[in-house]
Amino acid sequence: MRRVIAAVCCVLVLPIVLSACGSGGSSSGGGGGSTSAPIKIGAISSLSGPFTVPDVSKTAQAVFDDVNAAGGIDGRKIEYSVEDDAVDPAKAAQAARRLVEDEGVVALAGGGSILECSVNAKYYVAKNVRSVMGVGVDPACFSSPNIAPVSNGAFTAVEVNMLYASNVLKHTRVCGIFNNVPGFAPGYEAAVKQWEQLSGQKLALYLPTVQGDADLTPFVLRAKQAGCQAVVFNGTEQQIVAWVKAAKAQNVTGIDWVFTTGGYTSAVAKVLQNAPGLIISSEYAPYTETSDTSLDGWRKLIAAHHIPPSAFSEAGYLSATIMVDVLKSIKGPIDRDSVGKALLALTSQPTPFLGRPYAFGPATKHNPNRSAKYLRLQNGHWQLASPDWVKLPPV
Numbered sequence: 447m448r449r450v451i452a453a454v455c456c457v458l459v460l461p462i463v464l465s466a467c468g469s470g471g472s473s474s475g476g477g478g479g480s481t482s483a484p485i486k487i488g489a490i491s492s493l494s495g496p497f498t499v500p501d502v503s504k505t506a507q508a509v510f511d512d513v514n515a516a517g518g519i520d521g522r523k524i525e526y527s528v529e530d531d532a533v534d535p536a537k538a539a540q541a542a543r544r545l546v547e548d549e550g551v552v553a554l555a556g557g558g559s560i561l562e563c564s565v566n567a568k569y570y571v572a573k574n575v576r577s578v579m580g581v582g583v584d585p586a587c588f589s590s591p592n593i594a595p596v597s598n599g600a601f602t603a604v605e606v607n608m609l610y611a612s613n614v615l616k617h618t619r620v621c622g623i624f625n626n627v628p629g630f631a632p633g634y635e636a637a638v639k640q641w642e643q644l645s646g647q648k649l650a651l652y653l654p655t656v657q658g659d660a661d662l663t664p665f666v667l668r669a670k671q672a673g674c675q676a677v678v679f680n681g682t683e684q685q686i687v688a689w690v691k692a693a694k695a696q697n698v699t700g701i702d703w704v705f706t707t708g709g710y711t712s713a714v715a716k717v718l719q720n721a722p723g724l725i726i727s728s729e730y731a732p733y734t735e736t737s738d739t740s741l742d743g744w745r746k747l748i749a750a751h752h753i754p755p756s757a758f759s760e761a762g763y764l765s766a767t768i769m770v771d772v773l774k775s776i777k778g779p780i781d782r783d784s785v786g787k788a789l790l791a792l793t794s795q796p797t798p799f800l801g802r803p804y805a806f807g808p809a810t811k812h813n814p815n816r817s818a819k820y821l822r823l824q825n826g827h828w829q830l831a832s833p834d835w836v837k838l839p840p841v
Contacts, residue, residue, distance in 0.1 A: 481520075481521075481522070481779075482521070482522065483522065484522060484523045484524065484525035485518075485519060485522050485523070485524050485525065485552060485773060485780050486525045486527065486549055486550055486551045486552055487510065487524055487525070487526050487527075487551055487552065487553055487554065487555055487556075487769060488526075488527045488528070488529065488545035488546075488549060488551035488553075488554050489503045489506060489526070489527070489528045489529070489554055489555060489556045489557040489580075490528075490529045490530075490531050490538060490541045490542060490545070490554070490557045490559055490562045490566070491503040491528055491529075491530065491531070491556075491557050491558045491559055491562075491580075492530070492531055492532070492533050492558065492559045492560060492562075493528070493530035493532070494530055494532045494533075495531075495532040495533035495534065496533055497533050497560055499558035499559070499580075499581055499758055501753055501754065501756055501758040501759045501762060502556055502557065502558035502580040502581050502758050502759070502761050502762040502765075503528045503556045503557060503558065503580070503762060504751075504753055504759075504762065505556070505747070505748060505751075505753055505758075505759040505760075505761075505762030505763045505766065506526065506555060506556025506580065506762040506763070506765060506766035507526050507528065507556070507766075508747055508748070508750075508751040508753065508762075508763075509556075509747065509762075509763060509766035509767055509770065510524040510526045510766060510770070511751075512747065512750075513770055519770070519773045519774060519780070522780070524770075524773075526556075527545060527549050527551065528556075528557075529541030529542075529544060529545060531559055531561065531562055531565075533559075533560065533561065535561060535564075535565045538559065538561060538562045538565040538566060539565050539566065539569070541562075542562075542565070542566040542569055542570070543569075546569075546570075546573050546575055547573075551575070551782075552780060552781055552782045552784075552785045553575065553576050553577065553578070553769065553772075553782070553785045553786070553789070554570075554575065554576070554577035554578070554579070555577070555578045555579075555580075555765050555766055555768070555769035556578075556579075556580045556762050556765045556766050556769075557577065557579050557580055557581075557765075558579070558580045558581035558582075558758065558761065558762075559581070559582075559583070560583040560584055561583075561584055562584075563579070563582055563584050563585075563586035563587035563590065563593055564584045564585070564586040567586045567587075567589075567590040567592065567593060570590070570592040570593065571590070571591065571592050574782055574783070574786055575592065575782065575786075576592045576593070576594075576785070576786050576789050576806070577592060577593045577594070578594060578595075578596070578765045578768050578769050578772075578789070578806065579593055579594070579595035579596070579597070579765060580595070580596060580597065580758075580761040580762045580764075580765040581595065581597045581758065581761050582595030582597055582599060583597075583599070583600060584600075584629075585599075585600075585601070585629065585630070585633050587599060588601075588602075588811060588812065588813045589811045590811065590812070591808075591809065591810045591811065591812075593812065594789075594804075594805070594806045594812035594814060595765075595812070595813075595814075595815070596730075596761055596764045596765050596768070596799075596800070596804060596814070596815055597729060597761055597815055598706075598707070598729040598815050598816070598818065599813060599815075600627075600630060600633065600680065601630075601633040601634065601636065601637040602637070602813055602815070602816050602838065603680060603706045603707065603727065603729065603818070604622065604624060604634070604637050604678055604680055604706065605637040605638075605640055605641050605838060606727065606816065606817060606818045606836055606837075606838050607678045607704045607705075607706060607727050607818070608620055608622065608637075608638070608641040608645070608649075608678050608704075609641060609644055609645060609836055609838065610704060610725075610727070610818070610820060610836045611675075611676035611678060611702065611704050612641070612645040612647055612676075613644075613645060613836075614820075614832065614836060615675075615676055615702055615704075617675035617676040617702065618647065618675065619650040619672075619673050619674055619675045619676075620645075620647060620649060620650060620674070620675065620676050620677075620678065621649060621650050621651035621652070621653075621669055621672060621674035621676065621677045621678070622634075622638060622649050622651070622652050622653070622654070622677075622678050622679075623651070623653045623654075623656060623665050623668075623669065623677055623678070623679045624653070624654040624655075624656065624678075624679065624680050625654075625656045625657075625658065625680055625681070625685075626654060626655050626656055626657055630654070631654060634654050638652065640838075644838075644839075650672050650673065650674055651668065651669065651672040651674055651677075653665065653668065656679075656681075656685075658685075661692075662685065662688050662689045662692045663692040663695070663696060665689075666689065666692045666693050666696055666698050667696060667698070669698070669701060670696075670698045670701070674701055675701065675702065676701065676702040676703075676704055677701060677702070677703055677704065678704045678705075679703065679704070679705055679706075680705070680706045680708070681705050681706070681708060681709060682708045682709070683708060683709055683711055683713055683714055686705050686708070686709035686714055686724075686726075687714060687717050687718060689703065689705075690703065690718055690721045690724055693723075699722065699723070700723075701723055702723050702725055703721075703723050703724050703725065704725045704727070704820075705724070705725065705726050705727070706726075706727055707726070707727055707728055707729045707730075707757050707818075709726050710726045710727070710728050710732075710757055710821065710828065711756065714726075714823075715823055715826050715827060715828055716826055718823055718826075719823065719825065719826045720823060720824065720825060720826075721823050724822065724823055725820050725821070725822055725831060726820065726821050726822075726823075726828065727818040727819070727820055727821075728757065728818060728819050728820070728821060729757065729815060729817075729818050730757055730760040730761065730764070730799045730800065731760075731798055731799050731800075731819070732819055732821055732828070732830060733755045733756065733757065733759075733760055734755075734821070734827070734828045735830055738798075740798035741760075741798065741799070744759070744760060744763045744799075747763065748763075760799060763799075764797060764799045764800075764804075768792075768795065768797075768804060771795070772785065772788045772789060772792060773785070773788075775788050776788050789806040789807075790806065790807060790808045791807075792804075792805060792806040792807060793805050793806075793807040800814070800815050800817065801815075801816075801817025801818070801819070801835030801836075801837050802814065802815070802816060802817055802835075802837060802840065811841070813841050816837065816838040816839075816840060816841070817835045817836060817837040817838065818835070818836055819831075819832070819833075819834075819835055819836070820832055820836070
C-alpha cells in the first residue's frame with residue numbers, strides 16, 4: 447500500500463457509529479426498475495486522509511464510462527457515485543447512507559478503503575446491498591455475506607507468501623514479521639495456523655510487532671539471529687525500501703525477503719534497482735508482464751483514460767467489469783433485488799487477473815482471491831520469478 451497502514455489502521459479501534467451501521471430495516475428497492483432510468487452503482491473509497499487509493503474507483507469509473515459510451519446496459523446508462531470516507535469511521539457511515547438511501551444505488555463496486563467494511567458491513571446486510579469491492583483491507587471485508595473483494599486481504603496475503611516460501615522456495619526456516627495493526631492479531635494467528643497445516647512446518651520466528659514508523663534494523667538483525675531462510679513481511683513501499691537498505695547496511699545476506707503487493711510499484715523498482723533476495727507478490731496477474739495479452743483490455747482502458755498501471759487500477763478494472771457482467775446477465779428489471787440475486791448466483795467467473803475464478807455466491811463470508819504470483823528486481827525492472835500461481839485452498 448502507498449502509506450503505512452499500521453500507522454493509520456488505529457482508527458479501526460475507535461468507536462464506530464453503530465447506530466448508523468446497524469439501523470434501518472431491509473430494503474428491496476434501489477436504482478429503480480425503469481427501463482430508461484440510469485442504473486446507480488456506488489463506491490466508498492479513501493480519497494483523502496493518511497491512506498488514499500484513488501486509482502481503484504477512478505479505473506472503475508473509466509470502465510462504466512466506456513460501457514455508457516457504447517450504449518450502456520440495454521440502453522440504460524450506469525450512474526457511478528463515489529464517496530470519500532477520508533479514513534474516518536463517521537464519514538464512512540454517512541457515505542453509505544447517502545449512497546444507499548439518498549442515491550438509491552443497486553449495488554457497490556470499485557471501492558477501496560481500510561475501514562469502510564468494518565463500519566458498514568451490517569448496514570449493507572440490513573439494506574440488502576452487495577459490494578464487489580476493489581481493495582478491501584480490514585477483516586470485516588472478508589467476513590460479510592454482502593461483500594466480496596477482488597483483493598487478497600491482509601491475512602490471505604501473508605499466508606500465501608508463507609506457502610510460497612516453504613513449498614516453492616523449499617525453505618524450512620520461514621519467519622513471519624508483520625505490521626502491528628490493532629485488531630489484526632487474531633487474523634495473523636489464523637493465517638499462521640492454516641499455513642502450518644498446509645506446510646507441515648512451524649515459523650522459526652514470529653514478530654507481529656512492527657510499528658509503522660519504526661527503525662527496521664532490529665527486525666532485520668532478529669531475522670539473521672533466528673537463522674531465517676525467508677522472511678514474510680507485509681510492508682508498505684516505504685517500509686520495503688527501508689528494510690532492504692537496512693539489510694544492506696548490516697550486511698545481512700542469504701535471506702529471501704518475501705513482501706506483499708504493497709511493494710509492487712515502479713517507485714520501489716526505481717529506488718532499489720537490484721536487491722538480492724527481494725521478492726514481491728502480485729495478487730493479480732503481474733501488470734509489468736507486457737507479453738500477457740490477456741490484460742490488453744485493461745491496458746487499453748487505462749491508457750485511454752490516463753491512469754497509471756498499478757495493482758490498484760487492476761483492482762478497479764476487475765471489480766467494475768465483474769459488475770458490468772452481472773448487470774448484463776439480468777433479464778428484466780435491474781434493481782437491488784435482481785442485482786443481489788445475480789451476485790448470489792455468481793459462484794465461478796474465470797478471469798485472467800486472478801489465479802482462481804472470482805465468486806460471490808451465497809456464502810456467509812467471501813475471500814475469492816487466494817493466490818499470487820511472484821517477482822524479483824533486475825536492473826530496476828520487475829521480472830517474473832515463476833510463471834505459476836501459488837494458490838491457497840478455497841474457503
